[in-house]
Amino acid sequence: MSMGGSGASQIREAVGIFDSEEHLQAAIDDLLTHGFDRAEISVLAPVSAVEEKLGHRLRSVADIEDDPEVMSKAYIPVETIGDAEGAVIGSLLYVGAFAGIVLVASGGALAAALAALALGGSGTAIGIALARFIQKHHADYIAGQLEKGGLLLWVRTRDEKDEIKAIELLSVHSAHDVHVHALPA
Structure with a gap:
């Protein structure tokens, strides 16, 4: 020392x-x-x-x-990394749901509602993929x-x-x- x-x-x-x-x-x-x-x-x-x-x-x-x-x-x-993962997933889920609401509110029928669900689902999938990328980046760094x-x-x-x-x-x-x-x- x-x-x-x-x-x-x-x-x-x-x-x-x-x-x-x-x-x-x-x-x-x-x-x-x-x-x-x-x-x-x-x-x-x-x-x-x-x-x-x-x-x-x-x-x-x-x-x-x-x-x-x-x-x-x-x-x-480490908690901030977890917060980032959650924010990414949550944000994309919100974007997908909001897009669905816009489609339904604009006079869309059942097809538009189904499209909204698909958008919400893919937003979640993208969010999960980005969260996994954040986890992998951190693991590679360590x-x-x-x-x-x-x-x-x-x-x-x-x-x-x-x-x-x-x-x-x-x-x-x-x-x-x-x-x-x-x-x-």
């Missing part, structure tokens, strides 16, 4: 690597309940984007955990990092007290190579 002095031109972060999404999520939940803000928590961008920026294949996430140029992204809660050695998590710290707490919480949730580093501001 390295915890040197902090300078005005530096950003201090705790970093750890997790071997499972469950441990990563538990650590994030614990960080949030201990006063860390969601904006202070970031994770690695998709491996393909990182490799594109690096200009070469990534061998291990451990090789880039302290690189200030590495592409990270804001943490998005698998890509696990194949490279684990899931990277960075936590910005404001002071030494935050550094100690972040290290403790990452370690409690099975992170390895937990330490604090300084990056240019």
